Amino acid sequence: MIPLLKSAVCGLSSRAVGCGGVLQNYATMLTSGLKTYSPLPDYSGVVIPERTKLKFMDKVPTLKKVRREMKRLKDIVGPEQRENGFTSGQYGIVAMGGGYLHWGHMEMMRLTINRRIDPRITYALWRINAPYKPITSKGLGKRMGGGKGAVDHYVTPVRCGRLLVELGGHCELGEVKGLLTEVAKKLPFPAKVVSRESLAEMQQAAAARELNNQNPWTFSRIATANMLGIRKVLSPVDLRHHGRYTGKFHLPERV
Amino acid sequence: MAATLCFTFLPKQAGWLPLRQCVRYGSKAVTRHRKPVHFLKQKLLAITEYIPPKPEECFRVSRTRETKQDSRMTAFIKREVQATFQQSKMIVVVQNNATTTEDMLQLRHRLHKHDVSVKFFPNQVMRDFLSDSMHKNMKPLFIGSTVLFVSKEPKLKEVLQILKSFPQLVLVGACVDDTLMSRQGIVSYSKLPPLATVQGQVLGGLSLLSSQTSSMLHRHPAHLSALLQQYLKQQVIDGPSQETGPEAQDSVA
Numbered sequence: 001m002i003p004l005l006k007s008a009v010c011g012l013s014s015r016a017v018g019c020g021g022v023l024q025n026y027a028t029m030l031t032s033g034l035k036t037y038s039p040l041p042d043y044s045g046v047v048i049p050e051r052t053k054l055k056f057m058d059k060v061p062t063l064k065k066v067r068r069e070m071k072r073l074k075d076i077v078g079p080e081q082r083e084n085g086f087t088s089g090q091y092g093i094v095a096m097g098g099g100y101l102h103w104g105h106m107e108m109m110r111l112t113i114n115r116r117i118d119p120r121i122t123y124a125l126w127r128i129n130a131p132y133k134p135i136t137s138k139g140l141g142k143r144m145g146g147g148k149g150a151v152d153h154y155v156t157p158v159r160c161g162r163l164l165v166e167l168g169g170h171c172e173l174g175e176v177k178g179l180l181t182e183v184a185k186k187l188p189f190p191a192k193v194v195s196r197e198s199l200a201e202m203q204q205a206a207a208a209r210e211l212n213n214q215n216p217w218t219f220s221r222i223a224t225a226n227m228l229g230i231r232k233v234l235s236p237v238d239l240r241h242h243g244r245y246t247g248k249f250h251l252p253e254r255v
Numbered sequence: 256m257a258a259t260l261c262f263t264f265l266p267k268q269a270g271w272l273p274l275r276q277c278v279r280y281g282s283k284a285v286t287r288h289r290k291p292v293h294f295l296k297q298k299l300l301a302i303t304e305y306i307p308p309k310p311e312e313c314f315r316v317s318r319t320r321e322t323k324q325d326s327r328m329t330a331f332i333k334r335e336v337q338a339t340f341q342q343s344k345m346i347v348v349v350q351n352n353a354t355t356t357e358d359m360l361q362l363r364h365r366l367h368k369h370d371v372s373v374k375f376f377p378n379q380v381m382r383d384f385l386s387d388s389m390h391k392n393m394k395p396l397f398i399g400s401t402v403l404f405v406s407k408e409p410k411l412k413e414v415l416q417i418l419k420s421f422p423q424l425v426l427v428g429a430c431v432d433d434t435l436m437s438r439q440g441i442v443s444y445s446k447l448p449p450l451a452t453v454q455g456q457v458l459g460g461l462s463l464l465s466s467q468t469s470s471m472l473h474r475h476p477a478h479l480s481a482l483l484q485q486y487l488k489q490q491v492i493d494g495p496s497q498e499t500g501p502e503a504q505d506s507v508a
Contacts, residue, residue, distance in 0.1 A: 073285035
């Protein structure tokens with residue numbers, strides 16, 4: 001009985017194997033190819049600090065005496081010379097124009113970023129101060145005169161090229177880019193999401209552009225020599241910034 | 256922003272600041288909106304725009320093919336192809352136009368009975384391999400979706416018979432014993448008689464000449480002997496009539 005069954009099973013299996021040669025791949029005739037995987041990124045040198053989330057920013061600075069200050073709109077004008085590089089993070093938002101950031105903007109940035117990052121593997125840090133510049137307001141419906149108004153709120157001035165927020169940790173640009181673009185769109189000036197490499201690339205591209213410009217006539221050449229008395233319509237600020245900044249705006253096409 | 260006069264000392268290198276600057280009053284220098292630009296400044300900005308460097312003249316660069324390294328998959332398939340070509344004596348290239356799976360299965364089954372296997376290889380890999388190997392002239396066969404029938408023994412007759420029942424499979428060419436054959440060549444090759452018959456025919460043709468020599472040498476004497484025999488036969492027949500003839504003539508004379 002059992003040997004009969006065994007022989008039957010063996011017969012079946014051998015028959016299956018025999019037919020297998022014919023049946024094998026009648027459906028899949030051509031293979032699509034081998035996927036080659038690139039190596040995983042190396043995060044060994046990345047140190048994640050203790051406090052990974054963005055700190056809360058005060059709406060009003062702690063001062064004994066509240067002083068009203070002059071407007072000093074020049075704190076918006078021109079390029080940022082000092083705070084325009086990365087410190088410890090990998091990715092960040094850089095301002096492409098000048099403007100004032102107030103507490104609402106900072107709250108928006110803080111809440112969005114803190115909600116979206118994983119605090120165990122990513123960290124974020126501020127590159128701007130809490131609002132410190134007092135902005136006065138006279139109040140609705142008041143007539144001109146009667147002195148300067150009272151301090152209404154505080155702001156942080158930001159120049160073009162300044163880094164606002166830095167992100168770092170065990171993450172790639174693709175992961176954080178969406179979050180940072182969301183934040184960048186809500187800022188009062190044009191802003192860009194950059195990584196260390198892309199920022200360096202931008203700066204190099206600008207320098208290369210200046211070098212390989214085929215136009216013999218440049219703004220700075222004409223303005224410094226005051227050709228045709230053009231300085232009648234230019235300001236000393238234009239000279240300093242070589243015509244690349246007007247007011248708080250940055251003109252990226254100018255070279 | 257009324258017009259003001261300034262008298263300040265300025266070094267010549269920095270350029271002259273005009274002593275009087277007339278500025279129209281209006282908004283401040285830093286505004287939320289884009290301020291209207293003075294026409295002369297517009298002109299200046301237009302003149303001093305960026306001009307990119309022109310790309311170099313495109314001259315005819317010789318088409319040097321960059322030697323692309325084969326991916327591992329391609330290398331693997333090439334090795335398979337090489338093994339197939341080495342092991343098989345007969346390689347038939349067939350073009351398949353939308354064969355269903357069950358048709359393909361039937362075909363494989365029928366060919367398997369004659370020990371012919373069906374192979375699929377990507378055309379690109381095939382062409383790459385052929386351009387390096389000695390079967391260079393097979394390259395134009397591999398256009399479109401192709402199938403290979405390979406076997407160790409040349410069995411073209413059976414293959415042709417089987418392909419008759421599959422009208423969608425078009426025979427394109429074959430390589431049998433390192434000889435390329437077109438469609439007509441294959442058909443005529445399959446119609447050839449078996450080897451022994453052909454060998455016998457060849458031998459017979461070669462020995463024909465030598466066998467004819469002895470008969471040729473004996474032709475003249477044979478002809479002469481045949482003529483003489485015929486003459487004798489006629490003599491025997493004409494003998495009695497001839498005797499009476501001359502006797503009559505004698506009697507008259």
